[in-house]
Amino acid sequence: MxxxxxxxxxxxxxxxxxxxxxxxxxxxxxxxxxxxxxxxxxxxxxxxxxxxxxxxxxxxxxxxxxxxxxxxxxxxxxxxxxxxxxxxxxxxxxxxxxxxxxxxxxxxxxxxxxxxxxxxxxxxxxxxxxxxxxxxxxxxxxxxxxxxxxxxxxxLPATACEYLARAEAELVAHMNQDHADALALYATALLGKGHGRWCMTGLDPDGLDLRTDADTARLAFTAPVYDVGQAHTEMMRLATLARTVSP
CATH class of the missing domain: 2.30.110.10 (Electron Transport, Fmn-binding Protein; Chain A)
Known part of the structure; x- marks a missing residue:
């Protein structure tokens, strides 16, 4: 314990x-x-x-x-x-x-x-x-x-983070270009933030960073992720959760 x-x-x-x-x-x-x-x-x-x-x-x-x-x-x-x-x-x-x-x-x-x-x-x-x-x-x-x-x-162990660090820029660009709706739901439905043009600015094993022109937000993962597959799975889980709680 x-x-x-x-x-x-x-x-x-x-x-x-x-x-x-x-x-x-x-x-x-x-x-x-x-x-x-x-x-x-x-x-x-x-x-x-x-x-x-x-x-x-x-x-x-x-x-x-x-x-x-x-x-x-x-x-x-x-x-x-x-x-x-x-x-x-x-x-x-x-x-x-x-x-x-x-x-x-x-x-x-x-x-x-x-x-x-x-x-x-x-x-x-x-x-x-x-x-x-x-x-x-x-x-x-x-x-x-x-x-x-x-x-x-x-x-976190630097060597364990290397793979995700190399893939981060591509993953962030993909989320901003193709999944802006999910990013907005992360901010509004899961974090209680106001509506706006939310974009992802960073991704690391512990979670992801979001920003608009007027605000920032941090969404934590349930457990550290160290590769692209784990990151995709966790972000999909969070998007599904956000849609269930969104009015």
Whole structure:
């Protein structure tokens, strides 16, 4: 039972994290002043690698980037408390890790598809993509519901995610071109979102990301999927479910 509970907490934490489009990024102030070593929080747009590692597109001129270049240790706070009258009863996740620069074009594509406004500055010379390798996490699933999570809880095995990562762009394009009706039902019938031109922006083993011009949504799968066949089966199941609950 304990293993099942931990697996449930891990799945919930990953879905909370992947559902966020922004996070609080905490770095350690670099040496050279009277605040050296002090924590320094800032707001950052967030994306994710297919395995769940957070991605940041940040300017080399920013304080947090200059801090990371000296000490890559950082923290991220993912806030899932929106909609709760008492915010302390809502879920939130803090993770710790080490940030490393990356020039992987597939990771940049994932970030920009999730954060289309970032396209306007992604090509600026001072901006670069960073990947956060998570070391551990602290999940508060609600008031008094506190769980410690490991790297393996929060990030799926990278090798197991490779096949789906390679197929993602084609699958997303197929869903947007041929199954826009299903995407709209995912958002409205299953997630309670408003009507609009919903499109898929990402697909990973834990679920899929949706967006309109005015809103975003995250639809979680019942269990991780690692290949195209499993992804198709799960998306068909969700489409059937959405049609049964749609008015």
């Amino acid at each position: 304990a293993d099942n509970d931990q697996k449930s907490h891990a799945t919930g934490a990953r879905n909370l994290m992947r559902g966020c489009t922004q996070a609080t990024l905490a770095t350690l102030t670099r040496p050279g002043g009277d605040r050296a070593g002090w924590p320094s929080p800032s707001l950052a747009l967030i994306g994710f690698a297919t395995d769940g590692c957070p991605l940041l597109l940040i300017s080399g001129l920013a304080e947090h980037t200059r801090n990371l270049l000296v000490d890559p240790r950082c923290g991220l706070l993912f806030d899932g408390t929106a909609g709760h009258i008492d915010r302390l009863t809502g879920p939130r996740l803090s993770v710790r890790g080490q940030a490393e620069p990356t020039q992987d074009p597939a990771l940049l594509r994932r970030f920009l598809t999730r954060q289309p406004t970032a396209v306007t500055y992604a090509g600026f010379g001072d901006f670069g993509l960073w990947r956060v390798v998570i070391t551990d996490g602290h999940l508060v699933a609600g008031f008094g519901r506190i769980h410690t999570l490991s790297t393996d809880d929060l990030c």
